[in-house]
Amino acid sequence: MKVQGELTLPGEELAVIEEFIAGDGTYELNGIVRAAVIGKIFYDMLNRKSNVLGIKKIIFQSLKKAKYVVGIINTVKEDIAQVSVVGIEEKSVAPPISAYLHISQITNKKLNSITEAVRVGDIIRAKPLSYTFPLALTIKMKDLGVIYAKCSRCGYLLMKQDENNLKCQRCGNIEQRKIGVYMVRKSGS
Numbered sequence: 635m636k637v638q639g640e641l642t643l644p645g646e647e648l649a650v651i652e653e654f655i656a657g658d659g660t661y662e663l664n665g666i667v668r669a670a671v672i673g674k675i676f677y678d679m680l681n682r683k684s685n686v687l688g689i690k691k692i693i694f695q696s697l698k699k700a701k702y703v704v705g706i707i708n709t710v711k712e713d714i715a716q717v718s719v720v721g722i723e724e725k726s727v728a729p730p731i732s733a734y735l736h737i738s739q740i741t742n743k744k745l746n747s748i749t750e751a752v753r754v755g756d757i758i759r760a761k762p763l764s765y766t767f768p769l770a771l772t773i774k775m776k777d778l779g780v781i782y783a784k785c786s787r788c789g790y791l792l793m794k795q796d797e798n799n800l801k802c803q804r805c806g807n808i809e810q811r812k813i814g815v816y817m818v819r820k821s822g823s
C-alpha cells in the first residue's frame with residue numbers, strides 16, 4: 635500500500651485485491667490493483683476500494699474551493715476574451731486551463747467594447763462561473779478584474795490612477811480597465 639494522497643503514475647501498484655479492490659482511475663491485473671491515470675491516491679477505507687483522482691479531478695476540486703483564479707488575456711474578439719488560467723489563488727497551474735470571459739460578465743455598467751475593460755496581455759483576477767472546460771469566468775465583483783497591465787502605446791507598466799483608469803508612468807497614456815486588486819501602485823498611495 636502507498637500513502638493516502640500520494641501522487642501516482644499509471645501502472646504503479648496500489649494494493650492487492652485482498653486489501654482494496656479496483657475503484658476509479660485504477661485497473662486490476664492478476665490480483666494487483668494499479669493506477670490507470672496520473673493523480674492522487676485515495677484509499678476508500680469504507681468500501682475497501684483504491685481510487686486515483688486524476689489531475690483533472692484535482693484541478694476541478696481546487697477550482698471549486700478557490701476564491702479566485704489568475705489568468706492572462708490571450709485574445710479579444712468581439713464580445714469574448716480568451717483567457718489562460720495560470721493560477722488558482724496563489725498556486726500556479728501548468729499547463730494553463732483555457733477559459734473565456736464574456737462582455738456580460740465584466741460590469742453592470744454599459745460597455746461599448748470589451749477593450750474598455752480588458753486588453754490582450756492583461757493579467758486578471760477572476761472567478762469561475764462553471765466547472766466545465768473551457769471555464770467561463772466573471773470579473774463582476776469588486777475585487778475582480780485587471781491586476782497587472784502594460785501600456786498599449788509604449789509597453790511600460792501601467793499604474794492605478796483611479797477606480798477606472800490606469801496611467802503609464804513613462805508616456806502619460808491613460809487607459810480604461812475594469813480594475814481588480816491592482817498590484818502596482820504609485821509610491822505613497
Ligand SMILES: [Zn+2]
Binds near residue numbers: 785786787789806
Ligand atoms: Zn506608455
